Amino acid sequence: MCLLLFVVVLMTQPCSIDHGLKPIHSRISGHVLFRGTAPTTTDQVRVGAAASFPPSQMNEILFSDPIDFRRDSARYELYLPPGDYEVVAVIWKEHNQPWNISDIIGLYGGFFLNDVFIPSFLPVSLEDGDSQLDDIHIPADFNRVNRDAKIRGSVTFFGTWPKNSGMVAVAAFSKKPAPGDFVDYYFSSLYIDYSIPPFSAEGFYQCRVRGNEPVAYIAVLWIDDGFHLDQIRDLGFYEDPLEPGEPGVVIPPANGVLENIDIQIHFDS
Structure with a gap:
């Protein structure tokens, strides 16, 4: 199980902090x-x-x-x-x-x-x-989390959104996560941007990453309206312009911005 992530690559929604239960001794x-x-x-x-x-x-x-x-x-x-x-x-x-x-x-x-x-x-x-x-x-x-570079692009959605859509995120990964391995999704993520609202026709994202290091997979992730983080799934990913259907690997410049890393999502395909 690789980083969180992260870690990885520790995704999530905004939240309040639960500080634990200090009245107990454990x-x-x-x-x-x-x-x-x-x-x-x-x-x-x-x-x-x-x-x-x-x-x-x-x-x-x-x-x-x-x-x-x-x-x-x-x-x-x-x-x-x-x-x-x-x-x-x-x-x-x-x-x-x-x-x-x-x-x-x-x-x-x-x-x-x-x-x-x-x-x-x-x-x-x-x-x-x-x-x-x-x-x-x-x-x-x-x-x-020392991220000096940025990846920017658009996400265009075609077709009908699932009615139970709760959240959409664009995530940059150090490697393509293993399908169905949710732990790998979290711990191989480098950055997750939640700025695109669900049911949009188009949105724009920005992922902050480390410059001069390869980003192997940039994916649009979907979470249901119950915000069940253990059921996150891919909607699609940035494709290699020379090999459509394959993930595009990008290397953003140090202290710079890599633009036009655009993604299309087809719900009905």
């Missing part, structure tokens, strides 16, 4: 071990835990208080009800932007291989209301 704690430099646009960094991944909705993630991201390591505590948690992650938030699951920068169980973050993850279990796990240390990579 918790996890440890240190977040940062690598790289926090972007100047950083608003907050928190640790979050989910009983299953991907969660069916973003509000199923329980969050810690904000942690100090200006140091090489920072201690955190996250109060959780007893139970099993499949994923414990570090999530970055940008100023004036909603929380986004593609901005996962660390995972409990992840590790660095040379300078590359490998996004494996380990579950944690709190057996009862007095359980306390104190050595849940999490590596985190700010390079995931």
Whole structure:
């Protein structure tokens, strides 16, 4: 299962933060071990835990208080009800932007291989209301969210939208995710743009990525009106102009913009 994502590549909708349940005593704690430099646009960094991944909705993630991201390591505590948690992650938030699951920068169980973050993850279990796990240390990579380049384009929709459409997103991926592997979708995402409203005839997107690095797959993603994140699916993708039907790989310039990466979606085909 590759990055979140991310990670990957930690998708999600805007949400409010659930800080966990402090009246109980069960918790996890440890240190977040940062690598790289926090972007100047950083608003907050928190640790979050989910009983299953991907969660069916973003509000199923329980969050810690904000942690100090200006140091090489920072201690955190996250109060959780007893139970099993499949994923414990570090999530970055940008100023004036909603929380986004593609901005996962660390995972409990992840590790660095040379300078590359490998996004494996380990579950944690709190057996009862007095359980306390104190050595849940999490590596985190700010390079995931240091994005100096932009990819822009249009998405044109043909045919009839599904009546239960809830959200549309355009996502840039480090590789094409495995079909049906929703974890791979989240952890291989580099950036997700939710700016196109459903039922549009046309919309425009912008994905922020790292310059001079290949983006292997740019896809339009669909979520139903129940916002079930575990049922996200492709509507279509940017095609290679020289090989229609195949994903187009693009390399945006460092500190620059790659324009006219346009996508067509045919609902009735």
